Amino acid sequence: MASVRQVIERWSRDQVLSLAPDLPSQKAAQSVARPGKWPVTGVCAETHVVWGECQGSGAKPYLACVDLSEPAYRCNCPSRKFPCKHALGLLLHWSAGGVPDGGEMPPWTREWLDGRRERQAKAAAQAAVTTDTTTGTEADTDAGRQEAAARRAEQREQRVTTGLLELERWLTDQVRQGVAGTRAGGHAHWDDVAKRLFDAQAPGMAGAVARLGGTLAEDDWPSRLLGEYALLYLLAAAHRGQSALPGDLAASVRSRVGFTVTREEVLAGETVRDHWDVLGRRDEEQDRLTARRVWLRGRGTGRSALVLSFAPIGQPLDASLVTGATVDADLAFYPGASPLRALVAARHAPPYTEGPPAGVTMAEALTAVSDALAGDPWLESWPLVLSGVVPARDRGWLLADAATGEGLPLHRRTGAPWTLIAVSGGHPVTVAAEWTPRGLVPLTTWDDDGRVVLL
Structure with a gap:
């Protein structure tokens, strides 16, 4: 297991681009990531904050900074996208090694960081006060509320x-x-x-x-x-x-x-602490909402998890779980026969990069899926980390075990897996994928240097 890092490990280019709210933001971020755009930059290992001044068309530069421990973003540009192209461009510049370690944090960055911590402390204090002051009042009406709730x-x-x-x-x-x-x-x-x-x-x-x-x-x-x-x-x-x-x-x-379990009920239950690899994510539109599915897998427990978030179409989604990163956190799971959906209850350290997680063989993957379906026959997806596989073609594309030749077909909507073919080069690789009844949906793979590649 990895411990808290004293030096910030740079994210890969793909990890940074995975934070973009849409494809135009990715392209715009790459256009402002050039070294000449950032005359002033720095990164602080103690606070896990990277900052910079981006020279735009105006006289004054745009001031952007990112708290890598969540991540959280700040920029004084008028963009309504979150994160904006300047914050993404700064991260791309940093991931390419263009931001020197150290340096004195500018006042505007320190002010933003202190303000965030102050707001978090006030919110926690207010929650505690609200709980204390409402206990007596709720006790007076608790019986009536319970009776009404039971009737409903x-x-x-x-x-x-x-x-x-x-x-x-x-x-x-x-x-x-x-x-x-x-x-x-x-x-x-x-x-x-x-x-x-x-x-x-x-x-x-x-x-x-x-x-x-x-x-x-x-x-x-x-x-x-x-x-x-x-x-x-x-x-x-x-x-x-x-x-x-x-x-x-x-x-x-x-x-x-359709019976829901409240967030409070889930968080009040038992939690599972582990170092969770963020395997990948997928966004899809559902009933005028955009749903983000983020797949996790514990390095110690081997458990799989799904973190869901929702937002109106066009609004930013939760981007705190960065694909390819590893997070030391407590997860609280929703109840079920094959518990998968979870909430992040607490984080114990900033995210770090550990390289590819340990995968399973094709036979072990099929056993994992069958066990999950035995518990919940209505499952529509399940995360897998497959080791020693190669992309192959046999009346359609599939991922095949390089040793045994056993394979699982890819979902038709994925098309030809050219990126995976390029990374593999005919050699076995580790691939994180989402199993569905219609085939596998590849999420990520890792190159020879252990860097994550989005598929």
Whole structure:
């Protein structure tokens, strides 16, 4: 295990670019990363802050600094993107070795850093005061609140149960009638069912039904649609018989149906401390929101984790987990039979770079996926770190074990893995990938020098 670093390790170019909010920001950052743009720069190992003055078109330079321990950013430019091109350009300049170690931190950087620490301290103090002052008041009304909450929970349970019974009948009718005419109706075929499930307060099931239209774009859509129907029926039946299920499986079922667990409840549970490798991330748009999926894997425990964040489309997402970095942190996991989603409960040191994590063979990866599916049959993805694999082609692209020839196909949407082919050069490499029922989605690999490469 690595300890707290006394010297800041530079991030790779790919790690820096992974922080950009969009592709135009990546291009703009590279244009301002030239050494001539940064006449004044410095980095402090004690505070993990890198700063610089970027010469723009105006008389006064832009002042940018980055706290690498989170990371957090500050720039006086008018850009609404976060981080802006100047903060990214400064990081690119630093990652290329253009920022000298040491130097006296300028007053504006020190002021920003002190202000952040002061705001964090005030927030913690206010939270403690709020807890103390509300304890007595809450005690007076606690019984009434609990009674009202119990009534609302009972009413919701009844609505959900009724909605899922209707869904079971509808699914039975679909299979009895056959799916041959489904394609003609398009997405509208499921809209009314999804709306009724949403009204029944089962948003998880409603979303799953609404997404069924995506199967129509596949060549094998009839078999895939029947498979999705089977999983929906299994979930509805599991909810109906949840009282007979083990506690962790019942928690998975309720989560899939749409019963949420609050952030406070998750953080109040047990945590797992480890040095977590940030394997990669993927952004996708869902219901007018952008969802960011960040995959982690513990070096000591070998556990996998998924950290989710959401933001309105066009707004910045959480970029504190840098791909390729290793974070000494406590994670709190959401309950479930195959617990995967987690929250970062606490960090114990700034992120550092450790090189590629230990991978598994193709056979071990298949065992890990099958074990996860045995606990949660509705899993749509699972992170893997594969060692000793090469990209290959056999009626489509796949990752193959260089020793045994066993392979898993790549997801069709990934296309030809040219970057991976270039890094591999025909030699075995370590690849972090996201398993899905439709194939692997490569996330990252590592070159001969141990530097992370985004795929």
